[in-house]
Amino acid sequence: MTICFICFEPLVSTFDWRSLLNPSSTDRVCSACLQKCPIISSDICRGCGRSLADLASSHYELDTCMDCQKWNDASFFNRSLYTYSNFMQSIIERFKFQGDYEIIQAFKGQWYKFYKKECNPKAILVPIPLTEERLYERGFNQSLALAELLSDNIEMPLIRCSGTKQSKKDRQSRLTERLEFKVIDSSMVTNQEFLLVDDIYTTGATVRQAAKCLKEAGARSVHSLTFIRA
């Protein structure tokens, strides 16, 4: 018997047209759980991929939110599949902090479809690295797990330097401090196109710092794909 990877209820395997027309419905998730996962589907900010419908009109201009106007880097953009909710937060907590590595399989079909629709197929996937200490503590890199659901064209040209946890810093120090990434070998980077992969885009500081680091080492283009836009 197959069960939903989120709520563990049995998945009803009756014949349905959706499974014929859409192979992604073989996702290990029930329709009740899937309905609680809010896909970003309205007009989005061209910089960070957040839903503009969720913002007050004073928080964006044309197709760009105020946060992205402050970043002032039109060459970078992020796309995210889901918007933040308490339900999504509980899934990320099970995935990252309780070691429920398999839960992400529930989203494989939607995540892959979104990647195919939104992203440059030639770009090399670069999961955001963890520091050595964090990798040891967690046992796996959640961004690598997310990237592996999309393609095997994955490289790890960056290392992450030890420092304070992002979640413990306030917004201002996240935005102004020195880079926390280093390129291992710039010959891996020169003239390449990259797609950074991470679980959550919150302020954007992490993916933008990683992108800056790759660009300074000679990357032709760098964008990012995150599972959730907080």
Ligand SMILES: [Zn+2]
């Ligand atoms: Zn379920």
Ligand SMILES: [Zn+2]
């Ligand atoms: Zn934005």
